[in-house]
Amino acid sequence: MSFLEDAAPASPGAAASRMAWAKVNLTLHCTGQRADGYHLLDSLVVRAGVGDALHVVPAEDLSLTVSGTRAEGVPTDARNLVLQAAEMLDAGAGRGAALHLEKHLPAAAGIGGGSADAAAALDLLSAHWGVPLPADTARLGADVPVCLTRGPQRMQGVGEVLTPLSALPPCQMVLVNPGVDVPTPAVFSALSDKNQPPMPDVIPTFAGFSDLIDFLREQRNDLAAPAIAREPVIASCLEALSDAALARMSGSGATCFGLYANAAQAKAAAHRISAAALHWWVAAGPILAA
Template structure:
């Protein structure tokens, strides 16, 4: 059996800089991955199958609608494998769960079958290429431009989802202005918590307003994270993150928020964890 982690993807920034004629939006985003995530396990089998387990498995399809099976068929359309997806992340939550699961499947099956990873898997979704090599990166274009970034610190964080799924296409469709400024062409040194959070103060997530219009609970989540140094929505929502100066502060915040909102998904974790 081969195991691969599928970490949560967090957009520390998300600038929407334009829209292509085919409808795809152009982005400039600083992306990191969390210590927290799903798990994909694969083993040899004559036919291809998928079982979904874990605390967040409810409602996750185990058929061809799941990106995990689509990724397996993309890598090899005829070979079999038994795949188990252990879900710890909420779905359609702005943290790349399905894309990260697909990327982990590609890595696991590449090792199991002894075949190379695909050079271009953009057809599986714009987030899948960046999830293939989870690490800090600046993502541009529709997701195909992923420039690895070294030297970013590990970030104690709290992730919060109010139990909502916000469809990404609906959020982009509600975005009225499509041409926002990108981040600076040359990023400053971001080697410590202070430098990174000061830079983040100058950035934004352009999808926050349209997502919040559809899910006002996002505003309530951000208020619950008001003691964080930075509190922001990730991706197209509804998950938000808060950055804290140390792990103890993050744990305390997660406990406080979880007790106040027992129906929310709340987790303390580390973003960009050390290898």
């Protein structure tokens, strides 16, 4: 089980570090489809207080090593979004950096693990090399622009249109992943109605936890039904979170989140679910305010 307290501090030899916080889609409405096949979205996105950590030390060449509880199977070559972000930023200039990724988020899990790592790499290396961020970071992945922001965001377009929202009331979250990879393209393809209603034009400022929950209850994750049809265990994750004020799936799955009013409730739920489903990944922490 992972908690915010487990988040890796800057490693002793690192010149600089960044956290790559999990991205959670509190809502995910699919409102259309572009001619190139990408889907138009309307999503309320937050960061959970659990994530990967990326460290850099100066070096002649560009390199990446990976450790951590979820390091198994994560590529260390050019397939890794951290190195793709570095190459994008370097633009062929041949700059070096020794990068080390502490991987704690499951991959292909709907919480943007790879996208958050790419955003952390862009932010870290932009400062380390003294070069500006490129404009078209969505080329690395539709979730990369939102992972470069802090605080709650309304995400529209195919992921590149971002509107910062007022801070949410304090809210604790439990994340549960049953260990099945859910490929994003397959879930989008299986979505039968791609023209569903957006969120309201104006997202209100929430006075307290119960106002936030009341609002979210009226919203949807349109990818939940096709994801559950592919992987029915996702419904079991939602069932395991049934003591939460609200339980939904994030992104294209399979990770589900439960929202709780306080940390004691969230930790109790996380312990209960971990004990009952030993092979599931379970994490608890606050929604990050900024």
